[in-house]
Each structure stands twice: as structure tokens, then as C-alpha cells.
Amino acid sequence: MLQESTLEFLRQLARHNDRDWFQAHKKEYKAAKSDFDQFVDQLIATLAAEDQDLLGLQAKDCVFRIYRDVRFSKNKQPYKPNFGASITSGGRKSIVPGYYIHLQPGEQSFIGGGMYRPPAPLLKAVRQEIDYNQSTFEAILNDPVFVATYGSIQGDQLVRAPKGYDIDHPAIAWLKYKDIIAMKKVGDTTWTKEGAVQEIAQSLLVMKPLKNFLQAPLADEEVKEALQQKA
Numbered sequence: 001m002l003q004e005s006t007l008e009f010l011r012q013l014a015r016h017n018d019r020d021w022f023q024a025h026k027k028e029y030k031a032a033k034s035d036f037d038q039f040v041d042q043l044i045a046t047l048a049a050e051d052q053d054l055l056g057l058q059a060k061d062c063v064f065r066i067y068r069d070v071r072f073s074k075n076k077q078p079y080k081p082n083f084g085a086s087i088t089s090g091g092r093k094s095i096v097p098g099y100y101i102h103l104q105p106g107e108q109s110f111i112g113g114g115m116y117r118p119p120a121p122l123l124k125a126v127r128q129e130i131d132y133n134q135s136t137f138e139a140i141l142n143d144p145v146f147v148a149t150y151g152s153i154q155g156d157q158l159v160r161a162p163k164g165y166d167i168d169h170p171a172i173a174w175l176k177y178k179d180i181i182a183m184k185k186v187g188d189t190t191w192t193k194e195g196a197v198q199e200i201a202q203s204l205l206v207m208k209p210l211k212n213f214l215q216a217p218l219a220d221e222e223v224k225e226a227l228q229q230k231a
Helices: 004-015 019-024 026-048 120-132 134-142 144-150 196-205 208-219 221-230
Strands: 083-087 098-103 109-115 180-186
Touching (some): 004 026, 004 098, 026 083, 026 196, 098 196, 109 120, 109 196, 109 208, 120 208, 134 144, 144 180, 180 208, 208 221
Antiparallel strands (some): 083 098, 098 109, 109 180
16 A cells, blocks of 8 residues: 555645755655555556566556656646556556556546557557457457446547548447547545555456457567567
């Protein structure tokens, strides 16, 4: 579980998002960051017991920096009022679909995963996977435990059919997605209670079949080559 002081630091940061305040409270930041990193390490270990794709992964590979890049943003606040981690093979810089946790007090926390803003070759390959295996994809999304945990998938969608597909394709509702994300809100008190790691891991593992489906095209050599050329 997380310490309440970690959530309190983020609450105060949201109110005092400037460099002077942050520098004056650097000690509290380091303590909160360490607490979150330990939580992520425990979560990875729990997930890896069921998902061997995560073996060898560490918090330092997954946790995002708290510092914002404000160069091209209208929002000039220098810090994120949250801690986040992308838990997937390769860590936070990877394009591999995986799990995500987002800690932001004020009932703004969530967990989930999937693929967010994937490179074009991966998105194209996932659409083909949905085209070829529509029944499998829909069975994952219609699983009662998945529905109870996440509802349905989310993500930006095209207005028209993607290139290569007809508008009356039987899977057109899924093929229009540009991101495929599952997300569940998590209340503030969940993070700080006994068994928090196990509870969050259990919810994340519900989406393991979706994660595996989205990852499947990455085994194709043509997809690998296209992604290398894109990089």
C-alpha cells in the first residue's frame, strides 16, 4: 500500500505547482517518489507471477518523470500533479501494449492499459488482427468480468472507415479506433489500504487477454520490419 503522505504531497503540489515550492519540499517529493516506486515494484512482482512478459521489469523502467515538458504547451505548470507508470515489456518508452497506473488524488486516479497513440504500422496490424479474429476480440470485450471491471474500451476514433476497409464491414465499430484503452477509476482510499497491490493487480490482470491480443501482431516479422523503418 501507499503512504497517505504520498497522496498528500500530490495534493499540495496541485495547489502549489511552481519551482520555488517544489524546491522547498524536495525532501517530501523524494519520499513520495520512493514510496510510489516501491509500490510499482511490488505490483510488477505480483503481475509477473501471472504474466511472464513482465519478468525482469523494474519500477525505474516504468515510472514517468514528474517534470513536464512545457515548451509547446499552453499549460506552463512545471510539474505533473500525479505519478504514473507504464508496466509493459520494455517499460515506459516501449510501444508494446501493456498496463498503466495513474495516481492523482481527488478521485482522479485510474488503472488500465491497452495501446495509446500506437505507431501506424502497429495500428494497421492490430486492425488486421481484429478483422481476422473479430469473434475472439469481441469475446474478450464481452467477458462478464471484463465488462464489470472496465465497461467497454475507449479511445479516439476515425469518422470514416480506415483505409482498406468498407464502411459496412462487420467489425467497423472496432476498426475505427485509433487507440484501444481499458480504464477503471480508483478511489483515493484504495491506494492506502492493506492489500492495495493485490487488489490493483487483480483488476489489471482482467485485461491481460486484451493486452495479449493487441501484442500478438508484434510477433509478425513484417510488422517488426515496418516498425523498425518507422523508428
